Amino acid sequence: MQITLTVNGKQYSNDIEPRMSLTQYLREVLDLTGTHVGCDTSGCGACTVSLNGAAVKSCTLLAVQADGGELTTIEGMANGNEMHPIQKAFKEHHGLQCGFCTPGMVMTAANILKDNPNPSEEEIRHGLEGNFCRCTGYHNIVKSIQHAAEEINN
Amino acid sequence: MGKFVGKAVKRREDARFLKGAGTYTDDIKLPKMAHTAFVRSPYAHANVLSIDIEEAKNEPGVIAIYTGNDACGEFGVPCGWQVDFKNGETMREPAHPLLTKDKIRHVGEAVAIVVAETLEQARDAAEMVMVDYEELLAVTDPKQAMEAGAPLVHDQWEDNAAFDWCIGNDRAEVEAALESAHHVTEMEYRNHRVAPNAIEPRSYIADYDVNADKWTLYTSTQNPHLIRLLLCAFVLGIPEHKVRVVSKDVGGGFGSKIYHYTEEALLTWISREIGRPVKWTSDRSEAFMTDAHGRDHVVKSKMGFDKDGKIVAHLTDEYCAMGAYLSTFAPAVPTYLHGTLFQGVYTTPLIHLNVIAPFTHTVVVDAYRGAGRPEATYLLERIISKAAKEMGMDPAEIRFKNFIPPFDGVEEAGYQTQVALQYDSGDYHGVLERGLEMLGYEDFRKEQAKAREYGKLLGVGFSSYIEGCGIAPSAVVGALGARAGLYEVGHVRVQPTGKVSVFTGAHSHGQGHETVFAQFVADKLGIEMDDVEIEHGDTDQVAFGMGTYGSRSLAVGGSAIIKSIDKILEKGAKIAAHKLEAAEEDLEYAEGKWTVKGTDKSISFGDVSLTAYVPHDYPEGLEPGLDFSSFYDPSNFTYPFGTHIAVVEVDSDTGKVDVKRFIACDDVGNVMNPMIVDGQIHGGVVQGIGQALLEEVVFDEAGQMINASYMDYAMPRADDIPMIETDRTVTPCPHNPLGVKGAGEAGCIGSTPAVVNAVVDALAHLGVTDIQMPVTPQRVWKAMQN
Numbered sequence: 021m022q023i024t025l026t027v028n029g030k031q032y033s034n035d036i037e038p039r040m041s042l043t044q045y046l047r048e049v050l051d052l053t054g055t056h057v058g059c060d061t062s063g064c065g066a067c068t069v070s071l072n073g074a075a076v077k078s079c080t081l082l083a084v085q086a087d088g089g090e091l092t093t094i095e096g097m098a099n100g101n102e103m104h105p106i107q108k109a110f111k112e113h114h115g116l117q118c119g120f121c122t123p124g125m126v127m128t129a130a131n132i133l134k135d136n137p138n139p140s141e142e143e144i145r146h147g148l149e150g151n152f153c154r155c156t157g158y159h160n161i162v163k164s165i166q167h168a169a170e171e172i173n174n
Numbered sequence: 175m176g177k178f179v180g181k182a183v184k185r186r187e188d189a190r191f192l193k194g195a196g197t198y199t200d201d202i203k204l205p206k207m208a209h210t211a212f213v214r215s216p217y218a219h220a221n222v223l224s225i226d227i228e229e230a231k232n233e234p235g236v237i238a239i240y241t242g243n244d245a246c247g248e249f250g251v252p253c254g255w256q257v258d259f260k261n262g263e264t265m266r267e268p269a270h271p272l273l274t275k276d277k278i279r280h281v282g283e284a285v286a287i288v289v290a291e292t293l294e295q296a297r298d299a300a301e302m303v304m305v306d307y308e309e310l311l312a313v314t315d316p317k318q319a320m321e322a323g324a325p326l327v328h329d330q331w332e333d334n335a336a337f338d339w340c341i342g343n344d345r346a347e348v349e350a351a352l353e354s355a356h357h358v359t360e361m362e363y364r365n366h367r368v369a370p371n372a373i374e375p376r377s378y379i380a381d382y383d384v385n386a387d388k389w390t391l392y393t394s395t396q397n398p399h400l401i402r403l404l405l406c407a408f409v410l411g412i413p414e415h416k417v418r419v420v421s422k423d424v425g426g427g428f429g430s431k432i433y434h435y436t437e438e439a440l441l442t443w444i445s446r447e448i449g450r451p452v453k454w455t456s457d458r459s460e461a462f463m464t465d466a467h468g469r470d471h472v473v474k475s476k477m478g479f480d481k482d483g484k485i486v487a488h489l490t491d492e493y494c495a496m497g498a499y500l501s502t503f504a505p506a507v508p509t510y511l512h513g514t515l516f517q518g519v520y521t522t523p524l525i526h527l528n529v530i531a532p533f534t535h536t537v538v539v540d541a542y543r544g545a546g547r548p549e550a551t552y553l554l555e556r557i558i559s560k561a562a563k564e565m566g567m568d569p570a571e572i573r574f575k576n577f578i579p580p581f582d583g584v585e586e587a588g589y590q591t592q593v594a595l596q597y598d599s600g601d602y603h604g605v606l607e608r609g610l611e612m613l614g615y616e617d618f619r620k621e622q623a624k625a626r627e628y629g630k631l632l633g634v635g636f637s638s639y640i641e642g643c644g645i646a647p648s649a650v651v652g653a654l655g656a657r658a659g660l661y662e663v664g665h666v667r668v669q670p671t672g673k674v675s676v677f678t679g680a681h682s683h684g685q686g687h688e689t690v691f692a693q694f695v696a697d698k699l700g701i702e703m704d705d706v707e708i709e710h711g712d713t714d715q716v717a718f719g720m721g722t723y724g725s726r727s728l729a730v731g732g733s734a735i736i737k738s739i740d741k742i743l744e745k746g747a748k749i750a751a752h753k754l755e756a757a758e759e760d761l762e763y764a765e766g767k768w769t770v771k772g773t774d775k776s777i778s779f780g781d782v783s784l785t786a787y788v789p790h791d792y793p794e795g796l797e798p799g800l801d802f803s804s805f806y807d808p809s810n811f812t813y814p815f816g817t818h819i820a821v822v823e824v825d826s827d828t829g830k831v832d833v834k835r836f837i838a839c840d841d842v843g844n845v846m847n848p849m850i851v852d853g854q855i856h857g858g859v860v861q862g863i864g865q866a867l868l869e870e871v872v873f874d875e876a877g878q879m880i881n882a883s884y885m886d887y888a889m890p891r892a893d894d895i896p897m898i899e900t901d902r903t904v905t906p907c908p909h910n911p912l913g914v915k916g917a918g919e920a921g922c923i924g925s926t927p928a929v930v931n932a933v934v935d936a937l938a939h940l941g942v943t944d945i946q947m948p949v950t951p952q953r954v955w956k957a958m959q960n
Contacts (some may be wrong), residue, residue, distance in 0.1 A: 159860075
């Protein structure tokens with residue numbers, strides 16, 4: 021099937037198998053390997069991307085469902101060499117260790133802050149409940165998002 | 175030590191991960207790379223009657239299908255540790271085939287592998303492989319596996335025991351002391367099975383280059399050199415110098431990526447067969463079925479006390495599951511990494527532990543974050559808290575009463591335990607005192623009493639842990655059955671311009687070695703961190719290495735690097751002395767230069783480096799170059815310790831446990847980067863809370879894991895836990911040059927019993943004295959009703 025979509029501001033048109041997941045499309049067809057697969061049942065959130073402004077788990081969406089859509093992946097978050105304030109905050113506050121869940125965490129964080137620019141700790145934790153991290157115990161991820169919110173709001 | 179060590183230096187590895195530019199194995203795509211899918215047994219115990227691949231072979235894109243009847247069926251992976259029976263019988267060590275052709279011993283065991291042009295084609299064709307099984311009765315519980323008539327996992331032996339082992343004082347002596355003890359506290363429980371769950375599933379690419387007759391294996395391992403050694407010398411019988419193992423970015427390990435797995439050997443074999451690169455990446459359900467699990471001990475324990483609450487004796491019997499085969503480190507985990515910690519932080523004079531380790535019809539069990547030490551700590555910290563309740567003592571008081579007095583390992587000797595080891599240095603009082611301060615203990619007890627009046631159930635739980643890290647002195651572990659040495663290699667190459675490349679055999683899969691190692695290297699050489707690069711995870715770059723596990727990277731790997739730096743400074747001093755026309759002993763090295771003492775005559779590290787590579791005006795007889803590699807074999811384990819305190823609130827209607835506060839006061843020796851140490855503690859603590867409250871691998875009667883997905887296996891999520899309050903004391907390790915003890919596992923070791931102790935404390939007034947982990951709302955609710 022032919023799909024056309026915009027990823028990180030660039031338009032792509034590809035002929036793909038209807039059963040191809042959106043994650044596979046990003047990873048295998050577009051070589052955007054920053055979107056990770058940790059489970060394939062929407063459980064871990066490592067595959068989170070933004071589709072038409074909302075955070076989605078790309079492992080359980082078919083690529084054809086994203087046809088005509090506008091996507092942002094982790095590769096589209098920085099502005100050239102200038103990291104997004106959320107990325108900067110993760111680095112500053114040690115919000116990542118092995119880095120595997122990190123792209124999904126950053127994309128989810130962006131979604132949390134888009135909907136709620138001043139989230140409480142509880143709201144951040146609630147917003148992260150679809151994402152697993154096995155390294156950080158979430159402590160520094162929550163802290164990073166709190167600081168990113170401050171930075172963005174200033 | 176200098177300008178970087180001890181500072182919260184931000185990590186250099188972060189930028190690539192944050193931009194989605196990390197290179198995990200599954201991100202690698204090689205030209206002509208083939209893909210694979212396994213045909214795995216849906217049964218835990220079965221005879222394979224037939225395997226029919228004819229139809230599958232004709233599916234589109236299929237390159238090859240292999241079963242155990244092919245040549246690869248002759249190969250199997252070895253066990254790396256031998257623990258014999260206490261009666262002298264040799265450990266029972268079954269063959270562990272890459273593909274099984276006759277007998278299935280756990281769900282997920284591989285019977286065939288399909289190689290195809292695309293992953294979808296491989297998976298489609300795998301569906302078409304017809305395997306005829308005869309299902310047999312299975313046993314998954316380690317205690318039941320030892321009952322008469324239990325289904326045998328390996329029928330060449332009369333029962334399921336892999337070994338039956340003991341440690342400590344004479345059993346009869348310990349039993350006699352318990353007989354005459356003033357009070358005996360007993361416990362029976364299961365330290366249940368959990369799944370490590372690194373978020374990156376295992377992934378391998380084997381690439382055989384027919385022209386060079388060489389392989390490159392890209393693998394998500396914690397342990398590249400050991401994988402190469404095992405793969406070459408013990409599995410496939412191929413020359414080690416023909417194989418390069420690359421393990422760059424790895425998405426978490428927690429033990430599960432230490433071992434040599436059947437899949438990586440099989441792919442290496444297949445790549446030569448088909449003359450193409452070949453990839454396999456586990457999916458999550460496969461990971462649950464095939465990654466080594468952790469824990470799974472069935473425990474029966476007695477601890478005796480005198481009338482003052484001093485421990486007089488401790489006797490424990492355990493059944494510890496091995497799974498269907500013996501994984502790389504499996505026999506060491508419930509024995510030498512477990513029994514040797516039964517002293518804990520207490521002066522217990524008599525200790526005896528007996529471990530029966532049965533095979534079960536489950537995936538293998540091996541080291542999982544803490545490996546044997548969390549299980550020891552859980553037992554000691556639960557039973558001493560239970561004893562305190564029974565004897566009407568305060569849980570902090572009974573600990574203070576029994577602590578080993580402080581010793582620094584320099585002025586005061588190390589502490590000789592009853593269970594083989596000698597602790598290096600410790601101050602167990604200090605961390606509990608600090609923990610109590612952080613908690614505000616007296617106020618908490620008042621709050622708790624008040625809360626109870628309103629029907630609110632608050633509880634506090636303590637855990638005073640110790641662990642053996644910095645694994646390990648080779649001669650010691652060799653005497654205990656290890657089939658490898660556990661030293662580390664550190665290679666420091668000073669470039670002609672004075673820039674420094676460091677190659678370490680330790681492996682980073684989240685620990686931040688690229689940053690932390692550069693911190694102490696820069697300080698030791700008095701140069702900038704930007705002038706130091708840390709390389710790891712490539713057997714062609716690093717001479718050798720033993721990987722990362724057992725909180726060993728800094729204590730052992732860091733020490734090896736220090737050794738090489740010492741050699742560089744020693745040689746550099748000769749060059750500097752020549753250039754400065756001074757005697758070596760008149761020089762001092764500081765801030766990146768050698769200076770003639772008491773003068774302003776000096777030469778920089780960079781100038782000496784250049785001289786070493788452009789040796790025109792050079793000391794006679796000295797070799798050019800500034801490049802040293804060292805092996806460091808530690809003289810002892812290191813012994814981090816700490817106090818963890820959990821405060822929980824139990825919902826009196828639903829039984830749900832809410833962790834309100836978690837306090838971790840740890841002593842990991844000297845700290846190179848407090849930000850990273852705190853991060854390690856946070857992550858470990860939450861994994862430990864996960865075991866206490868949420869996680870459990872559950873099998874049904876047929877041996878099927880019934881929660882093998884992220885929809886079913888409950889791991890801690892962000893809204894399950896609070897912020898972690900951390901602090902530390904510093905008792906340096908006396909026997910390694912950095913004075914470090916290791917921080918990777920501490921959190922996971924200390925936290926679990928603290929949480930369960932807190933739940934029991936919250937319910938104590940209802941007569942609850944123990945509760946089985948994971949402490950689910952259902953279990954708590956039931957306990958409250960009884």
